[in-house]
Amino acid sequence: MIQIxxxxxxxxxxxxxxxxxxxxxxxxxxEFIILRDGSxxxxxxxxxxxxPNDVFExxxxxxxxxxxxxxxxxxxxxxxxxxYELHVTNLELIGTSVDYPITNKExxxxxxxxxxxxxxxxxxxxxILKIRNxxxxxINNFFQKEGFVQTDSPIFTGNxxxxxxxxxxxxxxxxxxYLAQTGQLYGEAMAMAMGKxxxxxxxxxxxxxxxxxxxSEFWMIEPEMAFYNNDMNMDxxxxxxxxxxxxxxxxxxxxxxxxxxxxxxxxxxxxxxxxRLTYDKAxxxxxxxxxxxxxxxxxLLNEDLENxxxxxxxxxxxIEEREKEIAGGxxxxxxxxxxxxxxxxxxxxxxxxxxxxNIPKWLESAKNFKYGNDFGGxxxxxxxxxxxxxxxxxxxxxEIKAFYMKRDADNPEMAKGVDVLAxxxxxxxxxxxxxxTNLELLISKIEEHKLPMSEFEWYLDLRKYGSVPHAxxxxxxxxxxxxxxxxxxxxxxxxxxxxxxxxxx
Ligand code: ATP
Ligand code: MG
Numbered sequence: 001m002i003q004i005x006x007x008x009x010x011x012x013x014x015x016x017x018x019x020x021x022x023x024x025x026x027x028x029x030x031e032f033i034i035l036r037d038g039s040x041x042x043x044x045x046x047x048x049x050x051x052p053n054d055v056f057e058x059x060x061x062x063x064x065x066x067x068x069x070x071x072x073x074x075x076x077x078x079x080x081x082x083x084y085e086l087h088v089t090n091l092e093l094i095g096t097s098v099d100y101p102i103t104n105k106e107x108x109x110x111x112x113x114x115x116x117x118x119x120x121x122x123x124x125x126x127x128i129l130k131i132r133n134x135x136x137x138x139i140n141n142f143f144q145k146e147g148f149v150q151t152d153s154p155i156f157t158g159n160x161x162x163x164x165x166x167x168x169x170x171x172x173x174x175x176x177x178y179l180a181q182t183g184q185l186y187g188e189a190m191a192m193a194m195g196k197x198x199x200x201x202x203x204x205x206x207x208x209x210x211x212x213x214x215x216s217e218f219w220m221i222e223p224e225m226a227f228y229n230n231d232m233n234m235d236x237x238x239x240x241x242x243x244x245x246x247x248x249x250x251x252x253x254x255x256x257x258x259x260x261x262x263x264x265x266x267x268x269x270x271x272x273x274x275x276r277l278t279y280d281k282a283x284x285x286x287x288x289x290x291x292x293x294x295x296x297x298x299x300l301l302n303e304d305l306e307n308x309x310x311x312x313x314x315x316x317x318x319i320e321e322r323e324k325e326i327a328g329g330x331x332x333x334x335x336x337x338x339x340x341x342x343x344x345x346x347x348x349x350x351x352x353x354x355x356x357x358n359i360p361k362w363l364e365s366a367k368n369f370k371y372g373n374d375f376g377g378x379x380x381x382x383x384x385x386x387x388x389x390x391x392x393x394x395x396x397x398x399e400i401k402a403f404y405m406k407r408d409a410d411n412p413e414m415a416k417g418v419d420v421l422a423x424x425x426x427x428x429x430x431x432x433x434x435x436x437t438n439l440e441l442l443i444s445k446i447e448e449h450k451l452p453m454s455e456f457e458w459y460l461d462l463r464k465y466g467s468v469p470h471a472x473x474x475x476x477x478x479x480x481x482x483x484x485x486x487x488x489x490x491x492x493x494x495x496x497x498x499x500x501x502x503x504x505x
Contacts, residue, residue, distance in 0.1 A: 004040035010074045014089065017332040018069040020121065021062050021097075023104070031059040035070070035086070041123065043077075044070055044086040055091050063095035065121070116496060117505050121254075127255040131248060132481045136200075138247035139221055142240055143198045148223060149361055151190040151197045153183025155204075159455035166205040168216075171200020177202035183476060185404070185459050187224035188435060191470055192462055198223040208500055211377065212489040213427060215478055217498040224472035228243045230406075230416040230434040233471035234392055237420055237430055238274050240475075241390060246270055250482055261486045265423055269389045277383075278395045279414070285386060286366050286379050292386040297366055298383060305359045312352045315345045374400045375419075379425035387423065394418040394433075403445035404459075406434040418473070426483040 002015040017039030026032070028047040034041060046059040062068065071090040076083065102118055112119045117126055143150070156170065156177045157264045168179040183199040190197045199222045207214040223236070245266050249256070256263060277285070284290040288298035295303075330338070362378045369379060375393075384391055398407055398415035405415040417433035436442050442463060446456055481493035491497040496505065 004035065004037050004042045004082060006039075007074050007082065007086070008040060011084070012074065014071065014073050015086075016071050017086065018094070019067070021068060022121070022123070023064070023066060023068045026060065026061060031056070031062075032233050033059070033062065033068075033088075033204065034081075035068070036121070036123075036126070038126075041081045042084060043080045044088050044089060046088045046485050050087065050089060051091065058093055059088075059091055062093070062387055063097050063100065064103070065100040065118075067094040067097075068092065069094055072123060090155065093381065099345060113491070113497075113502060114505070119497060123258055125492065127258040128176040128481065128485050129489065129495065130255045131259075132477070132493060134248050134252050134420060135244060135477065135481060135484065138244045139200070139240075139477075141247070142243045143223060146196070146236075148198050149190075149194045151187075152201060153186035153190075153199045153222075155202065158188055159452065166207060168204045168206050181205050181221050182220065183396065184224070184472070184474065187222050187472060188404075188459070188462055188470065191224040191226045191472070192466070192468075194222070196225045210500055213284055213377065213479060213482075215490055215494065215497055215499050218479075218494070219477040221475045221477065222472060224470065226468050226470045228434070229469055230394060230418060230471055232269065233432060233434065234276060234418055237418070237473055238375050241274075241420070241430075242270060244480070256485075259485050259487075261484075265388055266484075272389050274390050274392050274420075276392045276394060279393055279397065280395070282375075282383055282391075282393045283369060283371055284365045286369050286375075286382050288366065294385075297382050297386060298363065300368070301359055301363050301382065304385070305356070306361065308355045309353050312349055312356065314350070315349050319345050329417065329427065338465075369498070370396050372399070375421075375428075377427055379427045380421050384421045384423045384425065384427065386392050390423060390429070391421045392418055393421065401433070403449045403451065404435050406436045407438070407441060416471075422479070422483045424483070424486075426479065429479045429483060430473050432471065434469065434471040437463060437467050437469060439467075 002010055002017050004019070005018065006154065017035070017037065019035045021033050022036045022041070023034040023295065024031060031046040033044040033046065035044050046056060048056045051059070069092040070086060070088055072086040072088040075085055075087055077085050096451045100118070101115055102112070102122065120129070140150070156172050157176060157180050158175070166181060170177045170179055180201075180203055183201060184205055187197060187199050187501045190199075199220075201219065202217055203220045204217050205214075207216055224434055225233070225236070228236075249263060249266055257384050274467065281290065285292060285297055288296040290296070319342050322342050326335055326338055362382055365378050366382045375383070383393075394417065395408060395411070395414045396417045396419075397413060398405065401415045407415050408414040408416055417431070419428050420430035422429045436445070441458065443453070446453055478493040481487075485493065487493060491499060491502075
C-alpha cells in the first residue's frame with residue numbers, strides 16, 4: 001500500500017493505495033476523484049475505457065467520504081495537487097458514506113464545532129493539525145539540542161499557582177484538588193535537580209469569557225533554568241521562537257499554502273532581533289507618547305483607518321463594475337469567473353469592516369490606558385502593530401504579576417517578568433520571568449495573595465536548600481499554532497477544543 005505523500009517515488013509504476021473520497025466530479029466517461037489518506041491529497045482518474053464496467057459503475061456512485069482502495073498508475077502532472085495523479089485500473093469500496101453532513105457549502109461555526117469529529121477531515125483542519133504536529137516536534141528538538149531534560153509536572157494539584165479565579169476544582173479521593181493551571185512551581189523543583197528542564201503538558205484554566213485567544217484546556221511548554229537571569233531568559237526565548245518558526249517554514253510549505261498564510265512576517269522575523277521594551281516604554285508607545293520609526297501609535301492607527309476605508313471603497317467599486325458586466329450579458333464561464341471575484345471582494349469587505357469598527361476602539365483604549373494595568377488584547381494589538389516581529393515587554397509592575405516573580409532590586413515596584421507579544425494582533429504567546437529567591441519576600445507575597453502557606457512549604461524549601469537565581473517561561477502551544485497558521489480563533493488549533501460553553505464532542 002503506497003501513501004499519497006510517497007507517490008513521487010513511484011512515478012510510472014502501478015501501485016495500490018487507500019483512503020477517503022473527499023470530492024468528485026464527473027466528465028464524459030470519466031470520474032475525477034480527489035482522494036485523501038492523511039498523508040496528502042491526490043486526483044485519481046477513473047476512465048470507463050480502462051476499468052471493468054462494474055468498477056466504473058461503483059466509481060460513479062461513490063459519495064463524499066466513502067473509503068476506497070485503488071489500484072492505478074502514478075503519473076506526474078504539476079498542475080494537480082501534490083503534483084501526481086493516479087490513473088485508476090481498479091477500485092474497491094471499503095466503507096460507504098451516506099449523507100455526509102459537511103459539504104462544500106458554507107456551514108456555521110457552531111455546526112462545524114458540533115461535527116468536530118468529522119470536520120477534522122477537511123483540508124484546512126488537516127493543514128492546521130500537520131503544522132501543530134511540526135511545532136511540537138520542533139519544540140522538543142530545540143530543547144533536547146540545548147541540553148534540556150523533559151520532565152512532567154502533575155495535573156492534580158493541591159493548590160493554585162496562577163490565582164484562584166480560574167481554577168477548575170476536582171476531587172482527589174476524599175480531598176479537594178485542582179487541575180493544574182501551570183507546571184511552573186514543580187518545574188522550579190525539577191530545575192534544581194536537573195539544571196535545565198522543560199515540561200510539556202495540558203493545563204486548565206476556567207476562563208469564563210469568550211475571546212479568540214482563550215481555551216479552558218491548553219498545552220503549555222514550560223522551560224525552567226537554574227542559574228539564569230531574565231536577560232538570559234529573553235535570549236533563550238528569542239532563539240527558541242526563531243528556531244520553531246524557521247523549522248515550520250522549511251517543513252510545512254504545502255500546509256501554509258493551503259491556509260493561504262502570508263509568510264512575509266516570518267521571513268522578517270528570522271533576520272531581526274526582537275525589540276525588548278520595558279513596561280514603562282511600552283506604555284508610552286501604546287498611549288502615543290513615543291514614536292517608533294518616526295510615528296506614534298495614534299498616527300499609525302489613524303493611517304490604518306484611512307487605508308481600510310479606502311480599500312473598502314475600492315472593493316465596492318470593483319464589485320459594482322463586475323456586476324454591471326454580468327448584467328450586460330456574458331458567457332457562463334466568464335460569469336462564474338466574475339462572480340467568484342465578487343464573492344472574494346465581499347469577503348474581504350467583511351474583514352475590512354471589522355477592522356473599521358475595531359480601530360477606533362483600539363485608539364480610544366490606547367489613549368486612555370492607565371499606567372499600572374495589565375495589557376488587554378487591544379493594547380497588545382496596538383503595540384505589536386508598531387513592529388513586524390514579536391515584541392518582548394519586561395519589568396512589569398509587581399502587583400499584576402504572579403507571587404513568585406522576582407522583584408527588581410533597583411526598582412522595587414517592578415518585577416522581572418517578560419511577556420512576548422506576537423505580531424498581527426495575535427498578542428501574548430509567552431509569559432515568563434526570573435523567580436523570587438528572597439525567602440521573606442516570597443512569604444509576604446504568599447500572604448498578600450491570600451494563598452494557603454501550608455501548600456507552599458515544599459516550594460519554600462527550594463529557597464532554603466541551595467537557592468540559586470533561576471528563570472523560565474511558558475509558551476502556549478495553541479496560541480503559537482494560531483499565530484503561525486494565521487487562524488482567526490484559537491478553537492481551530494487543537495483537535496477537540498475545550499472553551500467556555502464547549503465540552504463536546
Ligand atoms: P492572558 O493574559 O492572555 O490570559 P496569561 O497572562 O494568563 O495570558 P500566562 O499565565 O503567562 O498567561 O501563561 C503563559 C502562556 O500560556 C500565555 O502566554 C499563553 O500563550 C498561554 N495561555 C494562557 N492562558 C491561556 C488560555 N486560556 N488559552 C490558551 N493559551 C493560554
Ligand atoms: Mg490569563
